[in-house]
Amino acid sequence: MTHPRRTVLAAALGAAAAAATASAAQADGAQDDSAQADNGRGEKRFVKRRLKAMSLEEKVGQLFTVYAYGRTVDTTDAADVAKNQETHGVNNAAELIAAYKVGGIIYFTWSNNVANPAQITGLSNGLQAASTADGGEPLLIATDQEHGLVVRITAPATQLPGAMALGATHDTGAAYDAAVISGAELRAMGLNTNFAPDADVNVNPANPVIGVRSFGSDAAHVAAFAAAQVEGYQARGDLAATVKHFPGHGDTEDDSHTDLPQIDHTYEEWQEVDAPPFRAAIDAGVGAIMSAHIQFPALDPTLTPATLSKPILTGLLREELGYEGVIVTDSLAMEGVREGYGDDRIPVLALLAGIDMLLMPVDLDLAYNAVLAAVANGELTEARIDESVTRILGLKYRLGLYDDPYADPDEVANVVGIAPHLEAAQALSDRTTTLVTNDGTLPIPVDGGSVLVTGWGETTTNLLTAEFTKRGFAPTRVVTGIAPTRAQIDAAVAAAAGKGFIVVSTNGVADNPTQADLVKALAATGVPVVALGVKNPYDIAHLGDDVNAYLATYSYAADGLESAVAVVLGHLAPQGRLPVDIPSAEDPESVLFAFGHGLSYE
Template sequence: MRDTIQTRRRTGIGASIAVALLGLCLAPASTASTAGTTAAATTTAAAGDRGTGWVRSTLARMTLEEKVGQLFMTQAYGETADTQAPADVALNQSTYGVDNGAELIERYKLGGVIYFAWSNNVNNPDQIAGLSNGMQDAALDQKRKIPALVAADQEGGIVARVGPPATELPGNMALGATRSTEDAQTAAAISGTELEALGINWNFAPVADVNVNPANPVIGVRSFSSDPTLAADMTAAQVRGYQDTAGIAAAAKHFPGHGDTATDSHTGIPIIDHTREEWETIDKPPFQAAIDQGIRAIMTAHIVVPSLDPSGDPATLSKPIMTGILRQEMGYDGVVITDSLAMQGVRDKYGDERVPVLALKAGVDMLLMPPKFDLAYNAVLDAVKSGELTEKRINTSVKRILRLKWDLGLVKDPYVDVSDVPSVVGTPEHKAAAQELTDHSTTLVKNDGDLLPLAPEDGQSVLVTGGGIAGTTAKVADKIEQRGASADVLDTGTNPNEAQINAAVAAAQTHDVTVVVSYRAWQGSYAGQRELVRRLTATGKPVIAVAVRDPYDIAYYPEVPAYLATYSWTGVSLESAVKVLYG
């Protein structure tokens, strides 16, 4: 594995991102957009002939099996591409019949891989960079020497596959709360630069869904806004940050728009009842903005939109949506990748053998994480051999995929320099910028009687109660104590019972102020939080609710005197929350 190889983009990366971020802070969004678009156009024009030639010559030499392999992206278990760790080998064997990622690429000639924590891919920055280099080694060891796309879902906020010591950044709704396209672009530039240093050349972000349904179980704070215009502006800004500044591919998701659902497509088939006019007004604008900004990829949604396709097919499998609307009406000719094909929303109607074939017939290019990989791969091969799919149709998608790899510079050099990782990932400059971005986003929704800010010098005792994710209450208390105040913790979880509520109320009576952490209290399964906040408020003691995910919780306990929304439970979000508490 090539751990320390010099690469095309590592030289002076710290200085270059610093200059880029300074420019983003000083220049209006329109200036950054024009500069980025001009630079991209110049680069593309200069490389156009060579890129087209490489794509054509490579495609002409490929077998059908190699072409079909390029259409697939999936996860491989393990910290390294050639792992021999027993647990990872067992998972790879049960899933694919191979030991590791290198063997997976060898067997299927994959177009790319995707990283997750649960597949043991993202344990620390040096490991991730080494894994990426190992995957590229495996890809270039194949006869055609086609580099691999390496992807992750690094949206920011609550969805970040690469965690600390990489920089934690605010998610979409937090950025949307700032109304600042400069902030959105800066966050994407930082995130994309760190991903690029790790060998992750494709980020499945930004989320372009317009969250007009507060009860949306799967999008929520992953969306910039319920305002289509704001969501479109922020989406375009992040495309600039990821692609023009950081040099990786972005993917706007989930087309044609997952923002007005009450069903999670991981577990069922959402039906969007927007009229065609409503879709044009609400859902379309962010995706069109991404396309106009030069987005390199679009990810599909496993949703049914009868006004766009009355057949009842999920959008991923719908030719009227994927070809008729996305490609023909909206003018998009880049890569289209499915959301995970293991999600129930795409599996229910046709089954795992038919889904990949129907997706390609609809106009999709890449197939992400089919649950039965060998079945899916062979289903596509068989469809070509039977004539249901033509090889010309396969070639169309393979050309787009190869072109993406060329445009990302992977053909010239797909490797990263592991020794450069500490100077790029999680640097003090990035973390300071991320904290400033997050401070801009934390929202004080209600402050009756000017309860906030608190004064640590007053010697007030603080109870931190409620629940959240990964020890949120304890983390809040620790940050309060760092400011010189006294804080006690009584964690009641995300759905407290009567005994837990009574204990919290009793504890509140012995403290001067109560901070109650709220996590998706609007959901029925977490309804105990509503009663907890109501009962705490009824004590007459000062109560401050801190919503660490969806900002909608206050609708279920409007009597609380003070309420702030952080949109996330990450360290930077909790730090910002405590800054608001104490001014």
């Protein structure tokens, strides 16, 4: 039996709190209480001593967070060794740390770092042991665990609703609860930095890189949710949240991974639309802020990318917003920052602009030596390097990494993917599904029967088919993909014959209009059509009256699809409300469905 939400979340948060207590008990000794209560004087004295003992080369190493291939710190796997040699000129992460004394390591699936919780924990501990050997600094160990569409550590770690799905609850407590659970699991596996949440305000439905990674299109809404997640992730004091992407990446039609986007907001619009979530995150004590590889002419008329812009990073973030913490770049391998700049110049220009931590340069050796050369020739001063290293070491101090940087391998199974967390995740997901349109077709007034599941996504349609089967239906599945051909549309129409209803998943109809052709052809069969927008919620603007009902799930993750099927069948009442405006396809200045809209069955 599913627990009521309050019971589930209480159990989950209780488990997280127990994990925090257990983790604290592992430390050889807690930081001196007086040092924590003396307005940071203990931290300043500690960091000053560490900094004084470091060489310039060690300081410069602390500025970099990079990746290394391998499931262990000293991997001998031939493929990993070859990739590490090609990328960094070393065999494994242990050699990378010894060579450059880097300040952080970031995990990815593609770098073979995240096979399972036990492996991740062992890798984290191995990295920390390598870094702290001979009195070295502990590492910031990071990943991008936003949840929803951006997830690096998958099941059995708990998979939670992403930002826009949480925004659809219109309850910041849901965002806080999700972050507490995720933060406890990350720390149990030895990670201490999460590059989340996304603080961008998604005011452009055509945004190709943010979309459902944002909490919504209303600045105050996004600000409240971003702050709640910062507080949730950092509730235990041993994990740093990172809001992104400053000064705001929400109104662009270009992807900074492949292009250099430009934001055309005025300064006043930036103040009203883009800045509030970052202000709220700063007020919540966020551990780090990530820069955006975007041009923002109103903030820097030279069109310098924000990551390299002193007016934006120092003038706005440091001086106007008063942020004193760590500023980290987005990946320096992205084209948005490399366009027009050499890989040897990017790290130097970023530091001159106000960046503290340099994430994933294309060539670490080149970037590292470029910074050293800039100090040698006077372009950068060692005092400027000291400023950033002081912030980085201060963050490590506040996270307790100088006391105990390790995770307890005996505790990971008691924290990661435990039943209370999984139940809490489903309970949260059940609150997100948004019924946008309904002509009375929903809920489906039958228990069992035939249904056609079609539309976008091999995995998505498989999951939907499994959910209907579990509930006594006999589904037929026809996958038509992102851009259905006439033959695929005809196959789906043929399969609709004799069915009780049709469920069609859509994803990006504006950019793939033959999905709308599919829906129109299915509607012509006379069989009721229920559409699920399984990514951005804007698809309904391009479907019109061709659907009997439309639901926004904000994600094609399993929990979200389970909730959507339950809503379709009336086993669950729709509770979500739009966290964005959905504009008309014919007149983008006209709002078709407004922020806060959501139908119910009552």
